[in-house]
Amino acid sequence: MVDIGIISYGAHIPRLRIKTEEIAKAWGKDPVSISKGLGIIEKSVPSPDQDVATISVEAARSALARVNIDPQEIGAIYVGSESHPYAVKPTGTIVGEAIGATPILKVADYEFACKAGTAAIQTCMALVKSNMIKFGMAIGSDTSQAAPGDALEYAASAGGGALIIGKQDIIAKINGTCSFTTDTPDFWRREGRKYPAHGGRFTGTPAYFKHITSNAKNLMENMKSKPEDYKYAIFHQPNGKFPIRVAKMLGFTEEQVKQGLLCPYIGNTYSGATMIGLASVLDVSKPNDRIFLCSYGSGAGSDAFDFTVTDQINKLERKNATLISQFLENKQYIDYANYAKYRDLLYYD
Amino acid sequence: MADGAVPRFWREIPQRYSLIGNQCGKCKKIYFPPRESCPECRRRSIGHMNGKKLSGLGKIITYTIIYEAPENFEAYVPYPMAIIELVEGPRITAQIVDCPLE
Ligand SMILES: [Zn+2]
Numbered sequence: 100m101v102d103i104g105i106i107s108y109g110a111h112i113p114r115l116r117i118k119t120e121e122i123a124k125a126w127g128k129d130p131v132s133i134s135k136g137l138g139i140i141e142k143s144v145p146s147p148d149q150d151v152a153t154i155s156v157e158a159a160r161s162a163l164a165r166v167n168i169d170p171q172e173i174g175a176i177y178v179g180s181e182s183h184p185y186a187v188k189p190t191g192t193i194v195g196e197a198i199g200a201t202p203i204l205k206v207a208d209y210e211f212a213c214k215a216g217t218a219a220i221q222t223c224m225a226l227v228k229s230n231m232i233k234f235g236m237a238i239g240s241d242t243s244q245a246a247p248g249d250a251l252e253y254a255a256s257a258g259g260g261a262l263i264i265g266k267q268d269i270i271a272k273i274n275g276t277c278s279f280t281t282d283t284p285d286f287w288r289r290e291g292r293k294y295p296a297h298g299g300r301f302t303g304t305p306a307y308f309k310h311i312t313s314n315a316k317n318l319m320e321n322m323k324s325k326p327e328d329y330k331y332a333i334f335h336q337p338n339g340k341f342p343i344r345v346a347k348m349l350g351f352t353e354e355q356v357k358q359g360l361l362c363p364y365i366g367n368t369y370s371g372a373t374m375i376g377l378a379s380v381l382d383v384s385k386p387n388d389r390i391f392l393c394s395y396g397s398g399a400g401s402d403a404f405d406f407t408v409t410d411q412i413n414k415l416e417r418k419n420a421t422l423i424s425q426f427l428e429n430k431q432y433i434d435y436a437n438y439a440k441y442r443d444l445l446y447y448d
Numbered sequence: 449m450a451d452g453a454v455p456r457f458w459r460e461i462p463q464r465y466s467l468i469g470n471q472c473g474k475c476k477k478i479y480f481p482p483r484e485s486c487p488e489c490r491r492r493s494i495g496h497m498n499g500k501k502l503s504g505l506g507k508i509i510t511y512t513i514i515y516e517a518p519e520n521f522e523a524y525v526p527y528p529m530a531i532i533e534l535v536e537g538p539r540i541t542a543q544i545v546d547c548p549l550e
Contacts, residue, residue: 114546147524148545156465197465431548440523
């Protein structure tokens with residue numbers, strides 16, 4: 100059987116940051132207990148001119164910069180997000196045009212809270228496997244909003260990642276993938292509403308933890324693998340604490356999770372979260388490293404993947420695009436007043 | 449957006465998204481935005497203007513900071529606009545994004 104996997108990857112994280120402390124101060128909350136409780140030091144903030152389209156294009160261009168492939172050979176682009184700039188007008192068409200992949204191209208925008216990007220990986224995989232396309236691009240990207248003063252305001256941030264999926268010169272083979280889905284209304288946003296609603300602090304157990312642990316166990320059963328078989332593990336990261344807790348519940352160590360855990364420094368990038376986590380791991384991984392990835396999307400579902408890095412990783416021009424560690428260093432802090440302005444929290448009549 | 453602006457934007461997608469200008473096949477001069485013909489070679493350049501993707505690299509010749517913005521840009525102030533000389537030669541006017549004002 101022909102191996103299918105990742106050919107290249109790219110990511111983008113906006114440069115602006117706001118500290119948890121700065122948000123807590125605006126609402127008269129204790130900054131230290133909030134920051135420690137959530138495990139978030141600061142989060143990324145999009146500039147007024149950044150949105151899911153620009154972040155997706157940056158991530159897509161980074162993925163192309165690392166590898167020598169003709170964008171015309173990309174046969175499909177799927178962009179997963181819960182903050183697409185248009186209600187009607189696909190983000191994927193903008194990405195396709197900007198990277199020169201149009202017009203013989205399959206495109207659709209995906210929505211499944213924070214796991215729409217990993218759903219896009221599965222679609223690309225299937226299209227490549229069935230020979231309907233040569234290369235597919237899966238993108239997960241968000242600039243998520245939180246209501247002012249809401250607990251989510253400390254986490255909701257911006258960023259995205261892109262993967263090129265195919266079967267020649269793969270840098271990481273997809274050994275297997277599986278999904279777990281139920282109707283669990285833990286977090287939602289109605290049409291026309293600006294801010295999401297959520298079930299509050301008691302939704303973690305039946306939602307995030309149940310879906311990730313069930314799906315992760317299913318994948319390891321399918322693959323006949325154990326947590327210690329993996330060098331790295333990436334979990335969805337709505338805050339800095341949940342991924343570490345779910346990892347321990349499954350038998351993974353903090354050491355395995357560390358490289359793919361960006362939430363403490365950039366916040367929750369929603370559909371971007373596991374994609375950026377994977378990019379951070381691919382930035383440093385070596386041949387034969389095995390990677391476990393498990394996303395979560397409210398509503399609710401989880402997609403899990405088992406990857407093995409190949410020798411080809413050493414031929415990939417990783418330095419041709421910005422590494423996650425460079426995104427973390429290149430930052431500028433803003434205060435809550437500018438944050439409110441940039442995130443359109445001010446009221447105009 | 450005014451009625452005429454949408455189709456105009458549409459026609460300009462390649463230059464706006466990917467900085468695609470063109471080059472005169474006769475004297476090799478590069479233009480951005482792309483031109484129908486080369487002003488130097490005139491008729492001899494017709495049919496010889498070839499699309500060329502520009503690198504996007506260049507240097508800022510001059511800049512200004514906008515405090516009083518045109519319609520629909522009011523929420524972005526203050527923001528910088530600059531004239532940039534691309535390494536390929538053409539000068540473009542553009543908004544500078546994602547950089548500190550100083
Ligand atoms: Zn000429």
